[in-house]
Amino acid sequence: MTPAEQLEINRRRDRLLASIALTSGIGLLIAMPFALRAGAEFFLPLTAALVVAIALVPFLEWMERRRVPSALAAFLAVIAFLLVANTALVLIVVPATDWFRVLPQRLPKIQANLAPLIDFYSQLQRFVDETVQMLASGPVAAAQTAAVEAPRSLLQFAATSAPAAIIQMVFGLLIIYFFLAGWTRLRRRTINSRGSFDGALAVARVIQNVVDATSAYVITIATINLCLGMAVAVALWVIGMPSPMMWGGIVALLNFVPYFGPMLAAVLLGLGGLMVFDDVWVAVLPAVLQIGFHLVEANVVTPLVLGRRLTMNPLLILVSLTFWGWVWGTPGALLGVPLLIIIQTVVAAAGTPDIAGFLFEQGTLTVTPRKENDEKEESPDAGG
Numbered sequence: 001m002t003p004a005e006q007l008e009i010n011r012r013r014d015r016l017l018a019s020i021a022l023t024s025g026i027g028l029l030i031a032m033p034f035a036l037r038a039g040a041e042f043f044l045p046l047t048a049a050l051v052v053a054i055a056l057v058p059f060l061e062w063m064e065r066r067r068v069p070s071a072l073a074a075f076l077a078v079i080a081f082l083l084v085a086n087t088a089l090v091l092i093v094v095p096a097t098d099w100f101r102v103l104p105q106r107l108p109k110i111q112a113n114l115a116p117l118i119d120f121y122s123q124l125q126r127f128v129d130e131t132v133q134m135l136a137s138g139p140v141a142a143a144q145t146a147a148v149e150a151p152r153s154l155l156q157f158a159a160t161s162a163p164a165a166i167i168q169m170v171f172g173l174l175i176i177y178f179f180l181a182g183w184t185r186l187r188r189r190t191i192n193s194r195g196s197f198d199g200a201l202a203v204a205r206v207i208q209n210v211v212d213a214t215s216a217y218v219i220t221i222a223t224i225n226l227c228l229g230m231a232v233a234v235a236l237w238v239i240g241m242p243s244p245m246m247w248g249g250i251v252a253l254l255n256f257v258p259y260f261g262p263m264l265a266a267v268l269l270g271l272g273g274l275m276v277f278d279d280v281w282v283a284v285l286p287a288v289l290q291i292g293f294h295l296v297e298a299n300v301v302t303p304l305v306l307g308r309r310l311t312m313n314p315l316l317i318l319v320s321l322t323f324w325g326w327v328w329g330t331p332g333a334l335l336g337v338p339l340l341i342i343i344q345t346v347v348a349a350a351g352t353p354d355i356a357g358f359l360f361e362q363g364t365l366t367v368t369p370r371k372e373n374d375e376k377e378e379s380p381d382a383g384g
Contacts, residue, residue, distance in 0.1 A: 051342075055219065063077075075181075191207075210346065217337065236289070265290055321333050
């Protein structure tokens with residue numbers, strides 16, 4: 001067998017293996033979203049807990065450098081996370097419950113505030129009336145009423161849904177604790193299991209990059225959103241909006257979802273203003289203030305603080321938000337950007353397969369350096 005024939009055989013073998021790998025990868029990518037969606041009760045708390053744990057790793061390492069045992073440091077990190085989460089829930093959920101309870105009584109006031117605009121658009125008024133009448137008497141309303149009235153009592157609702165939520169919360173907290181408690185040993189074992197020094201160095205670099213990028217984004221964005229929520233709360237307090245801390249917390253929480261979150265916050269603030277103020281122009285002032293603060297935050301503060309370190313493609317952000325929102329709903333949208341950062345960091349270290357070269361150049365999935373690049377690098381030395 002000639003060397004040319006042996007090279008051809010090797011090329012065909014490599015191409016067959018690349019075909020199998022590409023087909024398996026495509027099948028995995030197609031099946032994975034449906035598996036994640038079907039197993040949301042397991043995968044959602046697991047993923048959220050891992051993201052939170054990765055964000056808490058710098059705090060854990062800071063305590064370990066001060067000779068705090070890993071188990072105690074992990075416990076303190078979990079306690080700190082619970083304190084922050086509980087404070088946020090108390091500031092948002094408790095006042096929001098009162099707002100939703102009085103919403104039916106405030107509907108006439110909202111309609112009165114919107115009356116000048118609706119009267120101006122008479123055709124819109126007729127369309128709204130016909131639509132409301134159709135929904136009130138149609139089969140859609142009957143289906144919604146049946147769906148809402150399915151739990152016959154609050155006790156039955158708590159018995160059917162609360163245990164599942166409690167189990168998922170405890171499961172997530174245990175994942176965070178054991179991940180942090182065993183983080184140092186896990187990282188050391190993963191690095192030492194590599195067969196070469198270069199492999200161990202590459203693994204250590206990937207792990208550190210994932211932790212640095214994820215924790216930097218979560219902590220920085222959380223700080224920015226907290227300042228944004230406080231600024232909005234102060235502005236709403238100045239204009240006399242009730243529960244300003246609740247609205248500031250809602251703005252801060254929704255701002256974790258790029259693009260869609262601030263728009264939803266503006267809509268909610270507009271609805272809240274219509275429930276409180278008598279003048280329609282004063283009623284839209286809370287939404288206008290939130291939009292103004294968000295524009296300053298998004299175009300000045302965040303680019304100035306983050307710089308180019310965590311700059312991401314807006315198209316990838318939209319795709320990630322849409323994908324994880326479809327898979328897991330609102331919690332998935334909140335996790336969309338951190339998961340995108342983790343995936344981008346791992347892919348950047350592992351390298352992307354050369355799918356175009358495999359399909360159109362009769363090559364394999366591995367990227368090979370171009371000869372012309374080598375010639376360009378050698379030409380200055382040759383000329384000198």
